[in-house]
Amino acid sequence: MEAVSEQRADRMRGPVDPRLVRYATASRGFLLATAAIVFAQTGVIVGFAWTLTSALVGAIQGAALADLWPFIAAAAGFVLVRAALIALAERVSAVGAARASLQLRDALASAVTKLGPRWIGERNAAALAVVAGHGLESLDAYFGRYLPQLVATAITMPVVIGTIAVADPLSGLIVVVTIPLIPIFMVLIGLATRSVQRRQFRTLGHLAARFADTVNGLGTLKVFGRQQRAATSIEKVTRDYKRETMAVLRVSFLSGFALEFLASISVAIIAVTIGFRLLAGELDLLVGLFVLLLAPEAYLPIRQVGVQFHAAAEGVAATDEIFAVLDAAGVAPSPAPVPSLRGHRLTTKALRVRRGERMLPPVDLDAGPGRVVVVDGPSGAGKSSLVAALLGFADYDGVIEVDGTTVTDARASIAWAGQRPGLVAGTVGSNVALGDTSPDGQRVLVSLAEAQAGDIDPALELGAGGSGLSGGQAQRVAVARALYRLQSEPGGVLVLDEPSSALDAETEGELWSALRTIADGGRAVVLISHRRSARAIADAVVSLAASDRSVPVDRGVSPAGAPS
Numbered sequence: 001m002e003a004v005s006e007q008r009a010d011r012m013r014g015p016v017d018p019r020l021v022r023y024a025t026a027s028r029g030f031l032l033a034t035a036a037i038v039f040a041q042t043g044v045i046v047g048f049a050w051t052l053t054s055a056l057v058g059a060i061q062g063a064a065l066a067d068l069w070p071f072i073a074a075a076a077g078f079v080l081v082r083a084a085l086i087a088l089a090e091r092v093s094a095v096g097a098a099r100a101s102l103q104l105r106d107a108l109a110s111a112v113t114k115l116g117p118r119w120i121g122e123r124n125a126a127a128l129a130v131v132a133g134h135g136l137e138s139l140d141a142y143f144g145r146y147l148p149q150l151v152a153t154a155i156t157m158p159v160v161i162g163t164i165a166v167a168d169p170l171s172g173l174i175v176v177v178t179i180p181l182i183p184i185f186m187v188l189i190g191l192a193t194r195s196v197q198r199r200q201f202r203t204l205g206h207l208a209a210r211f212a213d214t215v216n217g218l219g220t221l222k223v224f225g226r227q228q229r230a231a232t233s234i235e236k237v238t239r240d241y242k243r244e245t246m247a248v249l250r251v252s253f254l255s256g257f258a259l260e261f262l263a264s265i266s267v268a269i270i271a272v273t274i275g276f277r278l279l280a281g282e283l284d285l286l287v288g289l290f291v292l293l294l295a296p297e298a299y300l301p302i303r304q305v306g307v308q309f310h311a312a313a314e315g316v317a318a319t320d321e322i323f324a325v326l327d328a329a330g331v332a333p334s335p336a337p338v339p340s341l342r343g344h345r346l347t348t349k350a351l352r353v354r355r356g357e358r359m360l361p362p363v364d365l366d367a368g369p370g371r372v373v374v375v376d377g378p379s380g381a382g383k384s385s386l387v388a389a390l391l392g393f394a395d396y397d398g399v400i401e402v403d404g405t406t407v408t409d410a411r412a413s414i415a416w417a418g419q420r421p422g423l424v425a426g427t428v429g430s431n432v433a434l435g436d437t438s439p440d441g442q443r444v445l446v447s448l449a450e451a452q453a454g455d456i457d458p459a460l461e462l463g464a465g466g467s468g469l470s471g472g473q474a475q476r477v478a479v480a481r482a483l484y485r486l487q488s489e490p491g492g493v494l495v496l497d498e499p500s501s502a503l504d505a506e507t508e509g510e511l512w513s514a515l516r517t518i519a520d521g522g523r524a525v526v527l528i529s530h531r532r533s534a535r536a537i538a539d540a541v542v543s544l545a546a547s548d549r550s551v552p553v554d555r556g557v558s559p560a561g562a563p564s
Contacts, residue, residue, distance in 0.1 A: 019319075019323045019326070019327070020319065023103075023104060023107050023323065023326050024100040024101075024103050024104050024107075025103065026096065026099040026100045026102075026103045027096065027100045027143065027147070029096075030092065030093075030095075030096025030097075030099070030100060030143070030147075031096075031147065031151060033092050033096070034089065034092060034093070034096070034147070034148045034151045035151050035155060037085055037088055037089045037092060038089075038148070038151050038152045038155045038156060039155055040085055041082060041085045041086075041089070041152075041156070042155060042156045042159045042160065044078050044081050044082045044085065045082070045156070045160065045294075045297050046159070046160070046163050046294070047074070047078050048075055048078035048079065048082065049290055049293040049294050049297070050290060051071045051072075051074040051075040051078060052071070052075045052293065053286060053289045053290040053293060054071045054286070055068050055071035055072050055075060056289060057285055057286045057289060058071065060285070089148060093143070093144040093145070093148050094144055096143060096144070097139070097140045097142075097143035097144035098140075100139070100143050101136055101137075101139045101140060101143060104136060104139065104322060105132070105136050107326055108131075108132055108136070108322055108325060108326065109132075110329070111325050111326050111328070111329030112128075112325065112329075114329045115325075115328060115329050119328070128325075131318060131321045131322060131325070134318075135318030135321060135322060136318065136322070138318050139318060139319070141308070142319070145308040146305075146308045149301065149304045149305045149308045150305060152301045152304070153301040153302050153304075153305050156297070156300075156301045157179075157298060157301045157302060160294055160297050160298045161175050161176065161179070161298050163294060164291050164294050164295065164298060167287050167290055167291055167294075168274075168283065168287055168288070168291045170273065170277075171270050171273065171274065171291045171295070174266075174269055174270050174273060175266070175270065175295065175298050175299075178262075178265075178266040178269065179266065179298070179299065179302070199244050199247075203237065203240050203241045203244050207234070207237045207238060207240075207241050211234055214230045214231075214233075214234060217230075259303050260303065263296075263299040263300075263302075263303050266299060267295050267296050267299060270291070270292070270295045271292060271295070274288045274291060274292055344368070344369050344403055344491045344492075344493075344524060345366075345367065345368040345369065345401075345402070345403050345404070345493075345524060346365070346366075346367045346390070346400075346401070346402060346410055346413065346414070346493040346495075346524060346526065347365065347366050347367070347399075347400070347401040347402075347404075348363055348364060348365040348386075348390075348398060348399065348400055348401075349364060349398055349399040349401070350362040350363075350364065350397075350398040350399065351363045351364075351365070351386070351389060351396055351397075351398035351399070351400065352396060352397045352398050353382055353385040353386060353388070353389045353394050353395070353396045354394065354395040354396060354397070355382065355385055355394075359397065360382040360385060360386075360544075361382070361544065362398060363375075363382075363386055363398075363542060363544065364542075365386075365526070365542055366540070367493055367524040367525065367526045368524055369522045369523065369524055370519055370520060370522055370523075370524075370539075371519060371524055371525070371539040371540065372515060372516060372519045372525045372527060372537050372538050372539050372540075373524075373525070373526050373527070373538065373539065373540045373541075373542060374527045374528075374529060374534045374535060374537075374538040374540070374541045374542070375526065375527070375528045375529075375541075375542045375544065376528075376529060376530055376534070376535075376541060376542075376543055376544070377530070377543055377544035378530065379530070381544040382544050383497070383498075383528045383530075383544060384418075384419065384497055384498075384528065386528070386544075387416070387418070387495060387497050387528060389409070390409065390410050390411075390414065390495065391409060391410070391411045391414065391416065392408065392409030392411050402493075410493070413491075413492060413493055414492070414493050414494075414495050415482040415483070415485040415486040415492050415493070415494050415495070416482055416494075416495045416496075416497075417475075417478040417479045417481065417482040417495075417496050417497065417499060418478070418497045419497050419498045419501065421466055421474040421475055421477060421478035422466075422478060423462060423465065423466025423469070423474055423477060423478065424462075424464075424465075424466065425462060425463055425464050425465075425466075426461070426462060427458060427459055427460060427461055427462070428448075428456055428457065428458050428459070428460045428462060428469075428477055429441065429444045429458030429459065431462065431466065431477055431481060432444045432447055432448060432458070432477060432480045432481050432484050433481075433484055434481055435485075436484075436488065441458070443484055443487055443488070444458050444480075444484060445458065446487070447480040447481070447483040447484040447487065448476075448477070448480045450480070450483050450514045450518065451476045451477070451479040451480035451483055451511070451514070452476055452503075452507050452510045452511050452514065453473065453476035453477055453479075453480055456469070456473055456476070456477065470502075471502040472502040472503050472504070472507070474502075475499060475500075475501070475502045475503065476503070476507075476511075478499075479496060479499050479511070482494060482495075482496065483518070486518075486523065492523070493523070493524040493525075493526060494515075494518065494523055494524070494525045494526070495525075495526045495528075496515075496525075496526070496527050496528065496529075497528040498528055498529060498530070499511065499527070499529070500512075500529065500531060500534075505533075508531065508533060509533065512533065512534060512536065512537045513537070515527065515537060516537040519537075519539075
C-alpha cells in the first residue's frame with residue numbers, strides 16, 4: 001500500500017516537484033537561462049545537420065571545392081558554437097545547482113529553527129543530519145544534470161521532430177509513432193527506481209541512527225557485555241544498505257540498456273526506410289541524409305533524461321524528506337518573540353509538562369534576582385522534564401513568564417547546563433566560550449574557577465564528545481559554559497540540571513557555595529538536584545514528590561530575597 005501511494009504521489013507531482021520552484025526560487029532563473037541555452041543549441045543542431053548534409057551531397061555530386069567551402073566553414077562554426085554552448089550550459093548548471101542547493105539548505109535550517117527543539121526531539125537527529133548533509137549534497141546532480149535535461153527534452157525534441165516532419169513526413173511519422181515507447185518504459189522504470197532509491201535512502205538514515213545510538217550508549221553496552229550484539233545489529237543494517245544499493249544499480253543498468261535499445265531500434269527503422277526509398281528513387285539524397293543526421297538527435301534528449309534521472313535519483317529521494325520538513329514548517333505557527341538574556345525573573349504558573357499520554361503535576365516556580373530555587377524529587381518525578389519545558393523541548397500546559405512577560409519558552413533567557421555535558425572537539429576554553437564570536441580569555445578563567453574547574457587548563461585539547469576529561473571534570477566545564485554565558489549579559493537566569501551528580505562531596509560543597517555567591521550578586525538560580533545538601537543554599541524548594549509549591553527555607557532570607 002505504501003508503494004502504491006508513493007507511485008500515485010509521483011504521478012501527481014510529475015517530473016518536477018512544484019515545491020522545488022516554491023522553496024528554491026533560485027531555480028527559476030536557472031531554468032530560464034537553461035531554456036535559452038537549449039534553444040540556441042537546438043538551432044545549432046539543425047544548422048549543423050543542414051550544412052554538413054549540403055557539403056557531403058555536394059561532394060558526392062562533384063561540386064567544386066570553392067563551392068563547398070562555405071558549407072564546410074559553416075559546419076565547423078556550428079561545431080565550435082555548440083562546444084561553447086555546452087561549456088556555458090555546464091557553467092550555468094553548476095552555478096544554478098550550487099545556488100539552489102544553498103537556498104534549500106538555508107530554508108531547511110530556518111524550518112528546523114522555526115519548528116523548534118520540541119519538534120527535533122520527536123525525531124531521530126542522525127536521520128535528520130543525513131537529510132541535511134548527504135541528502136542536500138546529492139541534489140547537485142538533480143539540479144545540475146536532471147533538470148537541464150528535462151528542459152532540453154521539452155525544447156529540443158519537438159523542434160527536431162518538427163524539422164524532420166517538414167523535410168520528410170514519413171520519417172516524421174515514424175519518429176512520432178516510435179518515440180512514445182521510450183517515455184512509457186521510462187515511467188515504468190522510473191517508478192521502480194524511485195521505490196528502490198527511497199528504500200536505500202531510508203536504510204541509510206536507519207544506519208546513521210543506529211550507529212549514532214550505539215556510539216552514545218557504547219559505555220553501557222560494554223558494562224553489560226552487549227557490544228557484540230550492537231555490532232551485529234549495525235552489520236545487519238549495513239548489509240541491508242548494500243543490498244538496496246545493488247538493487248539501485250541493477251535497475252539503473254537495466255533501464256539504461258532498455259532505453260538505448262529502443263532508441264537504437266527506432267533510429268535503425270528510420271535509416272532502413274530511408275535507404276530503401278533512396279534505392280527506389282522516392283527520396284532525394286539531400287533530404288534523406290539530412291533526416292538521417294537529425295534522427296538520433298530526436299531521441300537523444302529523452303534518452304539522456306533516463307540516464308540523468310538515475311544519476312539524480314538519490315537527490316529526488318532526498319527532496320521528499322527536505323520538502324516534508326519545509327511543509328511542516330510552513331503550517332507551524334511562528335514562535336512568539338522571546339526576550340534576550342537580559343531577563344531577570346523566571347516564573348511558572350501551574351506548569352504541567354506532558355510526558356507521553358499523561359501530564360505531570362503542576363509546578364509553580366518563582367526565581368527572582370538574589371534567589372536560589374532548588375527543585376528536588378526522586379528519579380522520574382519530572383525534574384528534567386520541567387527544564388525541558390523551560391527550554392522549549394517538551395509540550396506543556398500552563399504559563400512561563402520572563403520578567404512578567406508570557407513566553408512560549410525561556411530558552412533565550414536562560415544560561416543552562418544539563419545532565420549531559422555536551423562538549424565538542426576543541427580546547428576546554430572554546431567549549432566554555434561556545435557560541436561567542438569573540439571569546440574573552442579572562443572570563444573563561446573566571447567561569448572555570450566559579451565552576452570549581454580552575455585546575456583544568458583552558459588550552460587542553462579535547463577529542464570528539466569532549467573525550468580527555470573525567471565525568472566530573474566534563475560536568476564542571478559544562479557548568480562553566482553556563483556561567484560564561486551568564487557573565488556575558490547583564491541579566492539572565494542560571495538553570496543547572498544535576499550539576500553535582502559526578503562530583504565528590506567536597507567539590508559539591510564548593511560548587512554550592514559558588515552558586516550562593518552568584519545569587520547573592522543579584523542573579524536568579526534554579527538548581528535541579530536530588531542531593532539534600534543543595535537545600536543549604538536554597539531560598540525556596542520546589543519538591544515535585546511532596547508539594548508543587550515553593551517552600552521557604554529558614555535561612556534568614558524571605559522568599560523575596562530580602563532580610564527577614
